[in-house]
């Protein structure tokens with residue numbers, strides 16, 4: 120934990136609309152913000168030499184309120200095949216890794232796009248069998264993988280499994296789709312060391328974007344080591360991790376007790392892309408209106424137990440009906456235990472298509488929402504899959520950040536990385552410039568989502584999210600002021616420095 124002083128700066132503490140020209144942190148905590156003279160004087164008392172920022176902007180370190188650490192890291196650490204022009208290049212890249220990677224590691228390729236290869240097909244198993252270790256290449260959309268024989272056998276794939284593609288010789292050609300694709304991805308043997316490295320890598324990338332706190336979504340099953348690895352290696356991570364679960368486990372479990380968290384990205388419903396997000400009315404381009412994955416009783420029971428233990432609770436809910444199910448259970452629990460009304464830690468992930476009534480309910484109950492503005496910015500609008508699935512009226516109602524704020528809901532911003540890039544400025548830009556202006560928030564409100572309100576979504580507002588005396592000295596130095604620059608240029612602002620607990624941990 121370090122000491123640092125910035126002077127001649129544009130310090131925005133995110134407390135009301137205050138601004139200062141200087142800020143001092145000692146032993147990892149903010150001591151004061153004020154004028155250059157005041158802070159220079161105070162810095163001298165502590166023996167700190169102030170850094171002249173030449174007018175650059177200082178904000179609290181950003182929070183990414185929803186990111187998948189392992190998946191993001193695994194993706195980034197794989198061999199990138201996206202821009203490979205032909206199969207020869209794919210093989211060359213595998214050979215390079217084969218010579219440099221540790222011997223027990225599989226050759227893991229990512230983002231293969233057969234449409235971009237000269238041959239218009241992925242490599243065959245026979246072409247990948249030149250390697251004497253398993254080869255596993257994932258396509259760009261996650262719909263298939265290509266493997267060699269060693270990987271095929273090690274993954275426990277059998278020829279009769281649906282999706283195992285056969286060559287002209289009647290034997291598997293290495294391409295695995297459908298069931299076989301799913302099984303291959305689930306059975307990929309990431310070692311614990313690799314899993315830890317992947318998560319740390321993700322956090323190091325986050326620092327480059329000014330992110331100092333990540334709300335990690337991990338622990339997808341009882342045998343998934345990621346949550347345990349986080350708890351055992353806390354001090355190896357270069358950012359603060361506020362952890363949430365990917366599955367409903369037993370809240371008597373020691374890790375739940377330690378985290379005081381019993382929920383997270385638990386899929387009450389699904390996604391728009393797969394038509395599994397649950398709505399009241401049917402999809403416009405296919406059968407049905409999505410579905411709920413759990414019975415009300417199970418969810419009610421889960422929520423009530425969490426509230427009684429004063430654990431935070433959250434669910435993934437995208438469609439109207441998923442949100443409705445979560446809020447019903449929150450409302451029920453608070454009615455049964457009115458003494459918990461003020462202290463219950465209720466949260467939702469995404470909240471894509473809330474009804475007006477449910478926004479009112481969420482605001483009233485103090486539900487804090489972790490949402491992702493880049494979803495609609497990058498994936499919504501008239502030409503989007505959201506539009507064809509949902510129709511114009513419904514598509515426009517997606518991620519209504521303006522309405523949520525008007526209903527008093529506290530919103531934290533996140534990426535859902537690797538769904539969208541872990542990039543808080545892109546998120547802020549997206550919240551200010553959504554496809555439909557009626558859903559837009561102001562730059563100040565958008566910055567709040569990634570700072571002070573982001574901290575609230577992790578119940579860390581007592582010591583993070585603002586630059587106030589006593590708070591953790593997490594800061595980001597920006598080339599431009601996102602509150603006053605051209606709103607269309609927010610995403611292009613450069614990160615100059617990231618400060619965590621008073622130490623400069625990144626310089627751009």
Ligand SMILES: [Zn+2]
Pocket residue numbers: 384435468469
């Ligand atoms: Zn989710």
